[in-house]
Amino acid sequence: MNRAFSQALLVLVLIFVAAVWPRPSGQVRLNLPEIRYRYSLVELPAHFTTPAGNTDNTPADNPITDEGATLGRVLFYDTRLSANKTKSCASCHVQANAFSDPKPFSSGFQGAMTDRRAMPLVNLRYYQRARFFWDERAGNLEEMVLLPIESRIEMGQHLDTLVRLLSRDTVYPSLFERAFGTDEITVKRIGRALAQFVRSMVSYQSRYDEGRALAASPREDFENFTRQENRGKALFMRNCASCHMKQGNEHFFVPTPANTGLRGDSPWADGGVGDVTLRVADLGSFKSPSLRNVEVTAPYGHDGRFATLDALIDHYSENAISDPNLGYVVPVGPLKFTASEKAALVAFLKTLTDRKFLNDPKFSNPFAE
Structure with a gap:
């Protein structure tokens, strides 16, 4: 043979x-x-x-x-x-x-x-x-x-x-x-x-992607979205896209690590990137995962401190704290969303779920x- x-x-x-x-x-x-x-x-x-x-x-x-x-x-x-x-x-x-x-x-x-x-x-x-x-x-x-x-x-x-x-x-x-x-x-x-x-x-087959295929821009209302989802998308574009969609990137990554003002970490119990680079300016900074499928990736944060999307949004809305290394993610402090705005943001984020x-x-x- x-x-x-x-x-x-x-x-x-x-x-x-x-x-x-x-x-x-x-x-x-x-x-x-x-x-x-x-x-x-x-x-x-x-x-x-x-x-x-x-x-x-x-x-x-x-x-x-x-x-x-x-x-x-x-x-x-x-x-x-x-x-x-x-x-x-x-x-x-x-x-x-x-x-x-x-x-x-x-x-x-x-x-x-x-x-x-x-x-x-x-x-x-x-x-x-x-x-x-x-x-x-x-x-x-x-x-x-x-x-x-x-x-x-x-x-x-x-x-x-x-x-x-x-x-x-x-x-x-x-x-x-x-x-x-x-x-x-x-x-x-x-x-x-x-x-x-x-x-x-x-x-790449979420409801967001389906709607995006029919729209000239991600900032337009999507035909397949509810009114609440489109409202959440508009809020996201105004308050979150400068980091999570930098330069129009729709993979929903933050392009570089950042310090997001987490409570209880000063003086940086976990130094994150700073423990690798040994640069003081990097202490408390972490890479952020893509928001795609964020609905199913709880708990959130490097230590899983946020059990739900609501808790995660609450952090950026009310609880981000001052930190000497605070990154561009929250450059002006808490965003102060209303309850209906938070619900709309959660509804939008769930459109990024790709069941296929x-x-x-x-x-x-x-x-x-």
């Missing part, structure tokens, strides 16, 4: 027969579709491809491919990435919550708790600075995805040990070959595959329970 035929036969076996290995968490069988899900060349709305919206941080040497993101998906849900096989990336980044954790802090592989909440992973591809975590300590997404694996709190796995573990597996070498051309498994390739999968997590993204099978757990 020649080598080419053997390889072809192996691929067919992997497609039609689910790969099986024992898993402490109850994951038993890997189920991947015969025709791979489409992760690359996804047709995006026009407001994602304008000069303001095209802030893609994908590096030239790691473009999203269907096979690479498929491998990344398998790795993302595999509990063997943790030292005791109890935690996967998905343990703290839940699809139904826009790949955030619904708890303020996450439990690590040995039960210890993280000191910050797990950030949503939605639309990270479009964070132009391409620095990640609340304190932006990771210089790119390929670096970010590996750090929790090695964390003594989160997953506790040695990357060299992980490479040996996956290399001995009956399925992973083939997945790596399909993704990268050879079956060699390296730390760099693990990072690249995970980064491809995370970059493919693009949310939250239930898309291509982002789901590929392991049958």
Whole structure:
């Protein structure tokens, strides 16, 4: 039997027969579709491809491919990435919550708790600075995805040990070959595959996006919005868009970390970015996640202090405090919204929820329970 035929036969076996290995968490069988899900060349709305919206941080040497993101998906849900096989990336980044954790802090592989909440992973591809975590300590997404694996709190796995573990597996070498051309498994390739999968997590089918497609400008009333939602959008454009839609960017990121006047943090119990840069001016500053799918990413803030959207808006409305490092997010203090204005803002923010993204099978757990 020649080598080419053997390889072809192996691929067919992997497609039609689910790969099986024992898993402490109850994951038993890997189920991947015969025709791979489409992760690359996804047709995006026009407001994602304008000069303001095209802030893609994908590096030239790691473009999203269907096979690479498929491998990344398998790795993302595999509990063997943790030292005791109890935690996967998905343990703290839940699809139904826009790949955030619904708890303020996450439990690590040995039960210890993280000191910050797990950030949503939605639309990270479009964070132009391409620095990640609340304190932006990771210089790119390929670096970010590996750090929790090695964390003594989160997953506790040695990357060299992980490479040996996956290399001995009956399925992973083939997945790596399909993704990268050879079956060699390296730390760099693990990072690249995970980064491809995370970059493919693009949310673009919310009611906001549907309305935006019919409007010449985001500031116009949207035909598919209620009166309250359009009022909330107008309030957002006047009071919030200068930060969350900087220069017309509709990914709803704040483009740089900022100090937002959180109570109880002076003198900066958690220094945030300042603890990384060692600059006094950065103390108390944090990266902000995208507002897309914000309805399902509670609790809010780096420490989960805001349990609801109402509480989050109350902070900016009444409770932002003076701080020597106060950022441009609240440059003039509390915004003093009325109760009806707060309700309208919440109604608008809920239009950013993308139910298709939250239930898309291509982002789901590929392991049958």
